[in-house]
Amino acid sequence: MIRLFGPLSIEEGPRSLGPRDLGGVRPKQVLQILLAARGHRVPTDRLAELLWGDERPHNVAGSLQTFVSVLRRHLTPDRQRARELVVTEPEAYRFATELVALDLDCFDKLLERSGREPTRRARGSLDKALGLVRGDVLEDEPYAAWALDVRGSYQGRVLGARLEAADAALAEHDFVAALAHAEAAIALDRFSERAQRSEMTALYAVGRTHEALSRYRSFRLRLDEELGLEPTGETRALETALIRQEDVHSLLPRPILRAKRDTAGRALHLLGRTTELETLAGFVRQASEGDLALIQIEGEAGLGKTRLLDELVGELEDVRVGRASCSELERHLPYVPLATALRDALADVDLDARRMPALAQLLPELVLDAPGPEFEEVEVLEALVALVAEHGPIVLLIDDLQWADSRTLAALGYLQRRGAGLEAALVTTVHGARGSSDDPLHRLAPDKLLRLEPLTRSDLAPLGIPDLYESTGGNPRFVTEALANGSPTGPSKTLTEALLAQCRAEGAWAYRVLVAASVVEQPFEPEPLADVLGADAAELTEELERLCERRILRIEGFGFRFRYDLVRQVLLGSISPARRRLLRQRLAERVDAPFPAGRALGSQAG
Amino acid sequence: MPDERELMSGTVFERADEPAYVMDPESDRILAANDAGCAMLGYTRAELLETPISRIHPSELPELSELLERVLRHGRASTIVLTCRTKSGTFLPTEISVHALEIGGRTRILGLVHDRSEHRHPRVGD
Numbered sequence: 001m002i003r004l005f006g007p008l009s010i011e012e013g014p015r016s017l018g019p020r021d022l023g024g025v026r027p028k029q030v031l032q033i034l035l036a037a038r039g040h041r042v043p044t045d046r047l048a049e050l051l052w053g054d055e056r057p058h059n060v061a062g063s064l065q066t067f068v069s070v071l072r073r074h075l076t077p078d079r080q081r082a083r084e085l086v087v088t089e090p091e092a093y094r095f096a097t098e099l100v101a102l103d104l105d106c107f108d109k110l111l112e113r114s115g116r117e118p119t120r121r122a123r124g125s126l127d128k129a130l131g132l133v134r135g136d137v138l139e140d141e142p143y144a145a146w147a148l149d150v151r152g153s154y155q156g157r158v159l160g161a162r163l164e165a166a167d168a169a170l171a172e173h174d175f176v177a178a179l180a181h182a183e184a185a186i187a188l189d190r191f192s193e194r195a196q197r198s199e200m201t202a203l204y205a206v207g208r209t210h211e212a213l214s215r216y217r218s219f220r221l222r223l224d225e226e227l228g229l230e231p232t233g234e235t236r237a238l239e240t241a242l243i244r245q246e247d248v249h250s251l252l253p254r255p256i257l258r259a260k261r262d263t264a265g266r267a268l269h270l271l272g273r274t275t276e277l278e279t280l281a282g283f284v285r286q287a288s289e290g291d292l293a294l295i296q297i298e299g300e301a302g303l304g305k306t307r308l309l310d311e312l313v314g315e316l317e318d319v320r321v322g323r324a325s326c327s328e329l330e331r332h333l334p335y336v337p338l339a340t341a342l343r344d345a346l347a348d349v350d351l352d353a354r355r356m357p358a359l360a361q362l363l364p365e366l367v368l369d370a371p372g373p374e375f376e377e378v379e380v381l382e383a384l385v386a387l388v389a390e391h392g393p394i395v396l397l398i399d400d401l402q403w404a405d406s407r408t409l410a411a412l413g414y415l416q417r418r419g420a421g422l423e424a425a426l427v428t429t430v431h432g433a434r435g436s437s438d439d440p441l442h443r444l445a446p447d448k449l450l451r452l453e454p455l456t457r458s459d460l461a462p463l464g465i466p467d468l469y470e471s472t473g474g475n476p477r478f479v480t481e482a483l484a485n486g487s488p489t490g491p492s493k494t495l496t497e498a499l500l501a502q503c504r505a506e507g508a509w510a511y512r513v514l515v516a517a518s519v520v521e522q523p524f525e526p527e528p529l530a531d532v533l534g535a536d537a538a539e540l541t542e543e544l545e546r547l548c549e550r551r552i553l554r555i556e557g558f559g560f561r562f563r564y565d566l567v568r569q570v571l572l573g574s575i576s577p578a579r580r581r582l583l584r585q586r587l588a589e590r591v592d593a594p595f596p597a598g599r600a601l602g603s604q605a606g
Numbered sequence: 607m608p609d610e611r612e613l614m615s616g617t618v619f620e621r622a623d624e625p626a627y628v629m630d631p632e633s634d635r636i637l638a639a640n641d642a643g644c645a646m647l648g649y650t651r652a653e654l655l656e657t658p659i660s661r662i663h664p665s666e667l668p669e670l671s672e673l674l675e676r677v678l679r680h681g682r683a684s685t686i687v688l689t690c691r692t693k694s695g696t697f698l699p700t701e702i703s704v705h706a707l708e709i710g711g712r713t714r715i716l717g718l719v720h721d722r723s724e725h726r727h728p729r730v731g732d
Contacts, residue, residue: 038668108669108687115686115701149665152697156689160699160722185723189696193724227728 001350003103004035005154006134010075014354019140022497023070026051030067030137031075034086034095035102041092050146062238068093094096100365101350103132104154111161118317119168126165128348133158140235155293159188159195160491166198170205171255176529190222193235200238212242273308273459276450280308281315284425288319288393292419294412294444297400297429299452300551301502302477305429308452309397312427319393320345326403334407335362341396342387349391358383362411377407381414385422388415392423401428402441409440416447455479473564499570506550513543518571519583523561532586623719628707629715631674634658637714646719648693648727662690677704677715690719692727699723 003009008028022028034042050062057063065406072082087094097105110129114447137154168183185195193500196219203212216231225227230236241251260432280295284336287293297305313321322345325339339362353359353366358375360366374385388394398404398412407555412426430441454474473477478495503514516529526544530537540587544560547553554563562568572580619626625643627636636654644651647662663670666688676683684703691697701720706713 035664074726096609113689149691152691152695153665153689156697156699156723158688160686160689163699163722189723189725191726193726195723223726228727229726229728232726306636345707 001101001103001106003132004032004034004137005103005107005132006136006141007140008032010139017074021074023074025069026063027071027074028519029141029144030064030093031071031086031095032141033091033146034299035097036138036146037095038102038105039095039097041089041094043092045091047093062490064093098365104137106347107132107154107161108435109158111157113347114161114164117256121318122256123168123172125348125569126161126168129161130158130165131366145258150268153580155188159185159192162188162542163192163194163198166195166202167253167257170198173205173252175202175205179206191227193232193599196231197235197238200235200242201248204242204251208438209242209245213239213334216242217462220582236452239324271453273304273311273455276308276452280312280427280450283450284312284395284427286538287425287447288395288423290421291425292388292415292417292422292424293447294426294428295448295454296444296446297450298429299429299431301431302475303452303454304476305431305452306399307476309399309427312397316395319395321395321397322346322392323397323399325399326353326401326405326408328403331403331405334405335411336408337398337401337404338396338408339363341398342453345396346391347388351387356383356386359387377410379424381411381418384411385415385418388422388424394423395425395427398426400502401430404441406440407442413444416444461596471565475566478564478566496570496573498569500574503552503567503571506552510543510547513540514547515575516583517544517553517560517562518575519580520587522565522568523556523559525559528587532583618660625719625721627717627719628709629659629677629717631713631715646698646721647690653693663688664691673702673704674715676715677706678713681706686722689707690721691729692725694727696727698725 001011003011008019008022008031019028022031029051030047032227033047044061044064047064048056052060066086068086072079072086075085076082085096085099087096107129110125110132112126114129117125121164139143143145160186162181164180166185169175169178169181170583176474178198182195182199182202184219185192186199196215200212200216203209203215216235219235220231223231231239238251280297283293283295287295297308299305309323313323322341322343324340324344328339330336342363351359351363351366357373358379361375361380381545398408401409414427415422415424415426428446455469455476460469460472460479490495504511506514512533513529516533517524520529526541527537529535530540533540544553545555548555548560551563552567553560617624619628619638620640622640624643625646626640627643628638629636636657636659639654644654647654649657659670660667669685669688673683673685673688682703682705684701686699686701688700688702689697690700699722701722703718705716705718707716708714
């Protein structure tokens with residue numbers, strides 16, 4: 001853990017560094033400035049301005065390089081690790097905060113989380129956040145201008161946390177704790193009406209009415225003498241209630257019993273999926289109360305797998321929830337999605353690497369000092385099992401598992417096998433059908449499998465938009481897009497490009513097939529298309545079947561059709577009128593020729 | 607959501623009790639603020655419109671950028687972590703809710719800000 005609250009401190013295993021252990025004032029200041037930038041690059045010009053103002057040394061770049069070099073040497077004896085932490089970029093430096101635990105990040109995460117939690121859990125998160133506050137931020141730099149803003153900002157954040165903690169304690173009738181938080185808030189801001197009311201209410205609740213009224217009078221005098229103001233109506237009303245000896249319960253905030261859902265980014269109410277959500281939440285609750293389960297949600301792109309996870313989070317109470325997405329670009333990096341989900345779930349836990357040293361191979365931020373011994377993979381996995389056992393109930397949500405690295409997949413499989421008695425659920429989403437037998441993902445056998453299908457016509461009926469089902473095929477992504485555009489038929493440029501890219505990704509031959517298929521009336525049979533494309537009908541049929549497996553087409557009767565009419569429209573709109581006309585002409589000639597079950601051209605084609 | 611004219615002429619925006627601001631994320635400027643918004647930050651309207659957003663969130667640019675990214679992606683976003691620095695230098699703990707708007711073909715951000723501390727400071731003349 002690197003701490004910026006109070007004097008700078010770096011604690012890792014047995015090693016502990018303070019402000020005087022970094023090779024001098026300047027290297028320490030460089031570290032603090034980089035840490036305050038929270039992982040963002042700090043240009044060398046800006047760094048020089050903050051360190052020296054207008055009195056810069058002759059060789060700024062050389063001086064900075066020296067400070068950085070000294071800093072790296074003192075930070076850790078492992079030179080490679082030091083360079084990974086203090087990163088040199090073109091004309092800038094950056095501290096890789098993603099590789100360490102920074103107290104400010106933990107504080108923010110806990111504060112943000114508390115705003116969505118029910119009162120009881122919020123109190124826990126706020127207490128943990130406030131437990132990180134050992135003093136003002138960058139306390140050992142009291143006069144540095146560059147430290148003032150970040151210090152002030154955290155004074156405001158700590159004040160906010162104190163006020164929320166006081167309210168939460170009042171709601172739970174813990175009046176002593178409420179009073180302590182309110183007094184701490186007043187010490188931070190003498191003109192906060194809310195802090196004043198919390199203090200008065202807590203004093204009244206513990207029977208110290210005289211003191212509560214006395215504090216009110218002092219506050220009123222302070223406001224009058226220093227600002228020329230009266231207390232607000234709400235504070236005056238509280239004074240009146242105290243004088244009238246009103247029932248204290250009528251003055252307390254009410255506890256929040258259910259987690260608040262984060263509705264940002266959810267312009268649309270979740271359509272359909274009620275059964276799926278109930279089933280999923282049921283699986284997760286059952287697993288997190290007893291034996292770990294691996295639950296997999298499968299479905300093609302746009303069917304709402306991620307959205308279902310969003311909704312699931314809102315359903316979960318009294319469990320730690322961690323979330324991550326796998327990325328194709330990070331597939332070569334071991335454990336990244338699993339580590340990200342664990343960090344999210346355990347943001348409020350100060351992990352002790354000494355007790356479980358093998359964990360450092362999964363969570364590299366636990367090693368800041370020289371690297372320890374290499375551990376066997378099984379030792380890492382056993383440490384993971386112990387971690388989940390210690391901090392359960394825990395739910396890890398991992399999106400796009402098809403892009404997960406093999407270590408993450410192996411770890412999920414191991415957790416599943418060792419899951420008896422573990423209060424945990426692993427919920428993953430997978431795009432498309434399960435892969436081939438040599439795909440590591442295929443070897444993962446979920447305990448529960450939830451396959452998402454397109455929304456039904458009745459799911460979309462409440463929207464009351466004619467032809468919405470026909471144009472979108474019930475694909476939630478297309479529905480959302482159609483509603484955002486105010487039209488059920490016209491996809492946005494972004495969606496059009498994404499769909500064309502998806503079709504092109506199937507290969508040049510498949511793309512030609514799809515473009516040609518978009519011109520014919522749906523459903524279509526392969527023979528006329530094969531003739532137009534100059535292809536062997538059997539080979540073309542194989543390709544059409546493959547495109548069905550890829551969920552772009554689907555089988556209908558003896559023919560095929562586009563799974564979503566929107567995809568067909570996009571393909572049709574992407575070709576020139578001349579090419580469209582040519583394809584239509586060839587198909588018309590082919591249809592006129594004697595051929596069994598030949599189909600007429602689509603009336604909408606073109 | 608009110609239209610542009612309603613928003614700017616004051617029927618909704620000006621009369622709101624909660625501080626409200628219309629911002630241009632590209633130019634780092636506040637384009638409009640209601641009376642409650644000016645009072646909360648301790649600026650006159652003219653001063654506030656001259657003040658860059660980055661001066662109100664001086665050490666929070668990474669978090670502010672992340673919030674703006676979210677609002678541009680999802681249409682709205684909120685946070686209880688950010689603070690606002692008043693003219694007098696006090697940092698207020700806030701709850702900020704931001705919404706993306708299209709005004710005159712340009713993207714603007716409507717910010718509704720609640721001072722969670724209910725901090726009092728002297729009235730400022732406009």
